[in-house]
Amino acid sequence: xxELEQSPQSLIVQEGKNLTINCTSSKTLYGLYxxxxxxxxxxxxxxxLQKGGEEKSHEKITAKLDEKKQQSSLHITASQPSHAGIYxxxxxxxxxxxxxxxxxxxxxxxxx
Amino acid sequence: xxxxxxxxxxxxxxxxxxxxVTCSQNMNHEYMSxxxxxxxxxxxxxxxxxNVEVTDKGDVPEGYKVSRKEKRNFPLILESPSPNQTSLxxxxxxxxxxxGYTFGSGTRLTVV
Numbered sequence: 197x198x199e200l201e202q203s204p205q206s207l208i209v210q211e212g213k214n215l216t217i218n219c220t221s222s223k224t225l226y227g228l229y230x231x232x233x234x235x236x237x238x239x240x241x242x243x244x245l246q247k248g249g250e251e252k253s254h255e256k257i258t259a260k261l262d263e264k265k266q267q268s269s270l271h272i273t274a275s276q277p278s279h280a281g282i283y284x285x286x287x288x289x290x291x292x293x294x295x296x297x298x299x300x301x302x303x304x305x306x307x308x
Numbered sequence: 309x310x311x312x313x314x315x316x317x318x319x320x321x322x323x324x325x326x327x328x329v330t331c332s333q334n335m336n337h338e339y340m341s342x343x344x345x346x347x348x349x350x351x352x353x354x355x356x357x358x359n360v361e362v363t364d365k366g367d368v369p370e371g372y373k374v375s376r377k378e379k380r381n382f383p384l385i386l387e388s389p390s391p392n393q394t395s396l397x398x399x400x401x402x403x404x405x406x407x408g409y410t411f412g413s414g415t416r417l418t419v420v
Contacts, residue, residue: 229408238398239411284351294358295341295366296409298351
């Protein structure tokens with residue numbers, strides 16, 4: 197079974213609309229990372245969340261980690277074509293962990 | 309510019325012909341790691357290194373070797389590539405997990 201589940205797997209929204217991507221863990225996280233990937237290219241680091249209830253924003257993207265540290269959401273406000281890509285959540289489950297476990301990704305398409 | 313550089317970006321090779329994918333980072337990061345990305349399986353860690361001369365297996369190490377003789381370089385070696393090693397490979401580095409991971413642009417390997 198997958199340690200990190202992302203939903204939805206794919207998402208098509210009209211330009212200007214808001215959207216949310218979810219990442220759910222089967223156990224308590226130590227750190228939660230959000231990345232964006234253009235198809236077949238490298239991963240671009242967006243944000244890292246570590247504290248229960250933490251929320252971070254970068255431009256029109258906001259990420260939150262729930263109090264129990266098992267679920268995170270990524271919210272995009274007023275989506276633009278530049279937001280299109282694959283969004284990946286990654287997590288480590290203990291301090292000093294030397295790997296990230298990744299979700300399957302959410303493919304976001306923005307229609308003009 | 310701070311970055312992780314992988315070479316080559318694309319490689320087609322034949323079964324059994326030894327190859328090396330290079331990875332270099334210019335951020336003086338101690339931690340480096342290799343991942344492979346496959347459809348339906350997501351990103352999985354192959355090997356990681358916490359510092360020079362310190363390497364350890366990730367989730368899918370079979371068929372791969374690594375070395376860390378100097379801090380900036382972490383090559384991935386396939387001694388006898390097989391078709392099931394056809395994949396998109398990413399190298400990543402980090403100062404520490406709390407600082408996030410910087411990924412390279414990826415190497416798309418095809419073994420025929």
